[in-house]
Amino acid sequence: MRHTTIEALSHSYPVHIGGDLRYETGRYFPKSYSSILIITDETVAAHYLPDVKKSLSQETVFSHVIPEGEKAKSIETFYQLHTKAIEYGLDRQSLIIALGGGVVGDVAGFVAATFMRGIDFIQMPTTILAHDSSVGGKVAINHEHGKNLIGSFYAPAAVIYDVQTLHTLPVDEIRSGYAELLKEALLADSDLYQSLITIDLSSLSSQDLSDKLLKGIKIKAGIVEVDERESGIRKHLNLGHTLGHALESLLGYGYRTHGELVALGLLFAFRVSEKTFSLELPYEQLYTWLKRNGYPLNMPYVEPERIISKMKKDKKTLRTTIQMVLLKGVSKPALMEITDDNLLEYLDGFQKELAQRNS
Incomplete structure (x- = not known):
C-alpha cells in the first residue's frame, strides 16, 4: 500500500x-x-x-x-x-x-x-x-x-x-483517467511522461498503475499546496481542459468521456503552443499513442465561433479574453491569453486536420 x-x-x-x-x-x-x-x-x-x-x-x-x-x-x-x-x-x-x-x-x-x-x-x-x-x-x-x-x-x-x-472499468473510462495522468506528467515530470507514453493501456498491472497514480497525485498535490484557491499556478491544471470542457458542453455530456475530450484538448494545446512559441513539441508522438490506444480522435465539426463562446464561460477566462495553458516544453507550462482571431484560426485548422487524418 x-x-x-x-x-x-x-x-x-x-x-x-x-x-x-x-x-x-x-x-x-x-x-x-x-x-x-x-x-x-x-x-x-x-x-x-x-x-x-x-x-x-x-x-x-x-x-x-x-x-x-x-x-x-x-x-x-x-x-x-x-x-x-x-x-x-x-x-x-x-x-x-x-x-x-x-x-x-x-x-x-x-x-x-x-x-x-x-x-x-x-x-x-x-x-x-x-x-x-x-x-x-x-x-x-x-x-x-x-x-x-x-x-x-x-x-x-x-x-x-x-x-x-x-x-x-470500461475501456473508455481507462482512457479517460489516463489522459489526466498524461496532463500531470506534461506539467511537471518529463520522465513520467516518457514512461506513460510507452504503455499499452490493455496490459496495465495494478502495481504499475498504483505507482503512476501516486506520482500523478503528488504532482497535483504539489501544485495545490502552493495555490489551493486557483489564483496562480493551479490554473496550470487546466491544460487540455479549455477545449475539452467546451466540447463536453457543446457535444453533450456523455458524448465522449471527460478524459477523451481532454486528450483532444492536449493535442490542441500542443498545436497552439507550437504556433505561439515557435517551437516543436512531441505532437506526433502523443497523437500516435492516443490513436494506438483507441482514443476517439474524430469528432463532428463545431463552428469555432461556438467553441470560443463556450470557452468564454469557463472559469479561467479573464475579462472575456481566453486564457490557455500552453507548453514551452514538456514540464514547462505557461498561462497565455489568446486573441479571438488567433483562436478562430487555430480551432478551424485543428478540426480540419483531425478530420483529414481520421477520414
Missing part, C-alpha cells in the same frame, strides 16, 4: 492507495462519526457498495444511489441529497463518503461542504480519472451554461483509493 499527505489550507489529509481497501474502510477514518451517508452511482453500487457497507457494519450507515454520469451533477440531485441527509438525521458529526468517480466525488463533496455549513467527507475513488478530482478540494455541480460553475473549495478528510475497483 502507498500513502501520501496533502497539505490543504484548512487541514492536512491522508491519501491511501492499495488493493482491497474497501474491505476495511473504517480503518482509514481520521476519527469516529455519529453516522455515515455513502453516496454512489448505479454502476458502482452494484459492484462495491455492499463491500463498503459490510466493512462498516458496526456503524450507523445510510446510502443513496444517484444516476450515473454528468447528468447527476445537477441542482436537482444536490437538493435531493440534502433532503436525504436531513431525513436520515445526519448532524454536524456525521460523515459523507463519496464512493465512485469524479461525478460522485464532486456532487457528494459539494453536499458535504454545504450541509449544516460543512461536514466531513471522504473520497473513495473507483476510476482512474478520480485520482485527479479526489485531491485538491474542488467540489461542484454543473449549470446548463457551463461545467462546474456552482461549487466550492472544500478538502476531504481522507482519500481511500482501492485500485482493485479499477479492474471493472
